[in-house]
Amino acid sequence: MRFLVRKLPAIIAASALLVSLSSCAAGPGGIDGCVPSIASGSNAALVTADGTFGNDPKASFPTPLVAAGASQMHVISDGNGNGKRVAPGATTVVQLTIYDGKTGDTIIATNYDNAGALFSAIDSTPAFGAIGQCARVGSRVAAVGTAGDLIGDGAIQQNSLSLAADDTVAIVVDVQSVYLGKANGADQILKAGFPSIVLAPDGRPGFTFPDPKPPTTLAIETLKAGNGAKVEKDDRVVLHYTGVLWDTKKVFDSTWERNAPAMLVATSLKDNPGGLVPGFAKALVGQRVGSQVIAVIPPKDGYPTGQGPSTVPDGSTMVFVFDILGIE
Template sequence: MRKLPAFIAAAGLLISLSACATGPASIDGCTPTFAAGSNAALVSASGLFGNEPKASFPTPVVAADASQVHVISDGNGNGKRVDPGATVVVQITIYDGTSGDAIIATDYEGSGAIFSAIDSTPAFATIAQCARVGSRVAAVGTAGDLIGDSAIQQNGLSLAADDTVVIIVDVQSVYLGKANGADQILQAGFPSIVLAPDGRPGFTFADPTPPTDLKIEQLKAGAGAKVAEGDNVVLHYTGVLWDTQEVFDSTWERNTPAVLPAVSLEDSDGGLVPGFAKALIGKRVGSQVIAVIPPSEGYPAGAAPTSVPDGSTMVFVFDILGIE
């Protein structure tokens, strides 16, 4: 069985929105995408939570018209619940529904893979909707519905879209899906920001001339824990070039939040551009922050990705979803 490292699961699996499905009835006020079902209830798994499971189910297992889930073991009600749209860190093992063989898995010794629990493929976090942290959940469905054609191809899996798969998901942790802080009044000198219902920002630039100094404001003021230098922070962000008004990077477009260290490139090779780090440190979980980052606070000359020309002024809007 091949391993699916957390960084591949988080960044390499392409996400494609799927058609909306009719979910089951609300469970304690939480309405998941996938319903419980008799096929998924046939799946059991041995092994402790957080360790690689050994699944057992009659083969060949047949996928129903819609994907099904079954909670093999729950979090005993002590953990946070995975509400639809939340950010979830999971460990995953995928099995062939015909042979019962394990195909690919995350590294259970690692930190897990991070996804948004929305109706999308790959559906690894969607499977966890309405479960609690510490739960182990099984899903039965087709590879196309639960993994998605893009992820199947990108990870070299020998699966057709209509092949049945069984997926075991261990729910390790859950964070906000978008900033939930109190709205703030944006001062002059920034682009105007309009938020979609899911939280992703849209930008309108009234002034073609960017500021020359670092400018930071809160769009939403959160009330959670305060980010300290060196914290690993769970974020959604969008980066835009002021000159072209083009998005050069966005976790929203991947539907996969990022985990970034609150440390500057000036202090660590693995850090953030200085302006981003300064905008992040001291803010609270639940906040949404906009930062206009001039070249002096951005990438060192020659170090920027190809999507960011040297000398660019960048604008970031980021949502602080949690601290690892």
Template structure:
């Protein structure tokens, strides 16, 4: 994205223009200081270049001042839409009849809540597709972008969550074996619940806030893969 002064043409903000899409920044972070961008980009597709004329007042005063724009000064934003990711899982709900397994509830924005039963954790890896998307398959050949929540089975607490952040990117070889196995072969748009036993997670040693011998429950929304269109 580039923003220039509508009066002088001076470049006020410019992000790198290169082939590296590792630095994903959700456009939603710009919608609060520049509300006009949200409507302008609503129907934009991957590969599009969108030019947005910003009248005085379309940028909040504090944001305008921070980039050197006077309150009565217009601006022009040029946005290249390099990649579009889903905001949440989007597909067909799937029936799962798993007994004594966690259940998942969802907030209006898609954020999952995980209800762990008062039961012994399974000793084997469990993978349940809760929502089946119709996007590209996760093969492990390219990084995958997800939103996830991780819960400890024993004390039923959330130990990690990426919701509210940019989609997390990783290669399957960079995560614990059970997590990778649960995602491989799934499709973009899917929501997957993965119950990872200790021997396919962090083992007896644990890591950080994850104690040794912990069974982990992940709910993962698969939002995209990083192939460049």
């Protein structure tokens, strides 16, 4: 999945100053009791940004930067200081720009004219969610480290970036919104006939199927009952989900595997080409934020013949478990 969508022109001129980045001896420091996975550091504080929040940050820093240790972060600005804090593991919406540490040139950025990108604020690569850990909504945060640590080899290749893993990059992140990281509702008793679900500590589901024959009608059950806002038709909803084929027991799609929740429209593709398969839409509308739901979707409530992805053959029964993390 491509997460960065446009390149920006270079805006920084290189200087002759060499700055070496070293790791903080004491590890990550806490921010009002919240401990980020990326330590704050004085070298990351060299990054400044004059652009307005939610727009091209127009960042500058002395060049070349050389990352000689662990990645570092620094809060450039915290907005009005009253925004909700991004707890580790939460889902965050960000705009970001990546700069070449050697030259100061812009490498790539999200599209500031559109909605921000969704990432989990966890210790992983890409680290775009982790950079905002413990910052408040409305904050602008800088991070400096190697491309391998902050972007990851897979994302470098996927976005065709001219970077080696040990090249230094500076990233400026604007934290626009925060949502749940996983369902937090009360556990419910699952009826017989559904796959058994076991959750990993981070919330991702594992499946055990009870019977070789799937149900022939749409079956929906609540695994965790949240008490947040109710999902209405056409809402834009933030979800974590995993989809499994009943016949093969194989995962065909999972936001958990991408470490990036999805923003989906709560409507059927019968009503909106950008919507969901009808069974998923029926399972989603009327549920509350914080809930986790399982839906067994027979072919008649799934993709129309010939319109599903290659990973979902015609006639498949799909099983989705999804966490409702928020409503835009």
